[in-house]
Amino acid sequence: MDQPLIRLEGVHKCFGDLEVLRGIDLEVRRSEVVVVIGPSGSGKSTMLRCINGLEPIQGGRIFIEGVDITSSKTDINQIRQKVGMVFQQFNLFPHKTALENLTLSPMKVQGKSRSEAEQIGQDLLAKVGLSEKADEYPGTLSGGQQQRVAIARALAMQPDMMLFDEVTSALDPELVADVLNVMKDLAREGMTMVVVTHEMGFAREVGSRLIFMDEGVIVEEGDPRLMIENPSEERTQKFLGMVL
């Protein structure tokens, strides 16, 4: 069996005195879609940010494709090109058009030519259904459109895996479906994904594994359909009772 794309070993993360992650072990294999749920403050977003090296950790180790990203010898910028990340607040570059948002990093980091980067960018904008918005600035797009551009921007680096941090939480309800559809398509194409979300429908439909986190630990994990129907832990039952 090939090595997991993502492996967390006893990860601890503190913000000052507050211990947000208290020993997280996790493995994500190629083409798995891992959906992470849990109450706010459970550490699920922090875990995602640690996987991308956006947060330093105080204990444990994190491996991406077998490379220890917590080692000082590792070039984190190299790793991040393999790990796409999409944020709750989109974080599009407001001074760049949609297409320029997609082409900036491929050109400046991967050294692609403008024409090659634009070709990839146009294809990805088409994939998320926003070809006609290529020359628009983010400020003129709706939240759902911005988030789809943000997904396309992460994909433009041709990553091996994608991290989604509550990407629909800041959207109006009627815009959520468009974003989720893009993500479902990605999942079906075999993209390896870790998705922090409250969208249980998404978990049920395309999730290969569901993880419930609370107070900095993984409380329960399993097949999403089985776990949603019949959670074994009381905390999971309580949480699912609230979100379903």
Next chain:
Amino acid sequence: MDAIGQAFADLERYFFNIEILRDTIPQLLPALLVVFEILFLSLLFSFLGGLTLALVRLVPLRPLRWLVGAYVDFFRALPLLLLLTYIYYGLGLFGSTTGLRFLILDPIPAAILGITITYSAYSAEIFRAGISSVPHGQMEAARSLGMNNYKAMLHVVLPQTMRIVVPPLTNELIAMIKDTALASVITTPELLFRSREIMGLKANPTPLTAAAILYVAFTLPLIRVAARLERRYGKGARPVGM
């Protein structure tokens, strides 16, 4: 009635004397060029200086940050007039008595140096505020796309900073135009210095009016240009989000 009429006639003769005005303005044009020279170089150097100081302040080395902070605070607190006097007369006197002749500066370089030192401190604060007003998520998004700190700063944060700093830098430019007049104290042949000379020769203050007209005549268009720049840089700058 006659007394009032006489007063107006006197005012006109002393402050708005058309003949003297016509005579003076051409004489002041070289002085205007000196103002342009000081302004252009001081603006360029203090822009680069301020940006550099602001960026150094982001380096995670406490002594370095402290040093920059001390520089900024000190030169914001020091009157520019005193600094100019120090550079021109102080260093000049020191240089001529100790034989360190490179410290003896001509008035124009001395003025550029003093204005640059002071305005670098002002710009550093403007750039610092500009950089810190770019949402942190921008840096994170850039880093998550594999950019190192330098590239993220260059391609993502600084371009957004530039449009934020255009309005305060505009105000700074206007202040700088007016502060070039301080260089008259160190015998820089700029507008105020020359118009005072001519005032002495003519025994009439109308040359000051000529200088005032020239200051305003080239400050106002600059304000207009700056406003246009501001609009241009504002393109697409609407807040991103919901």
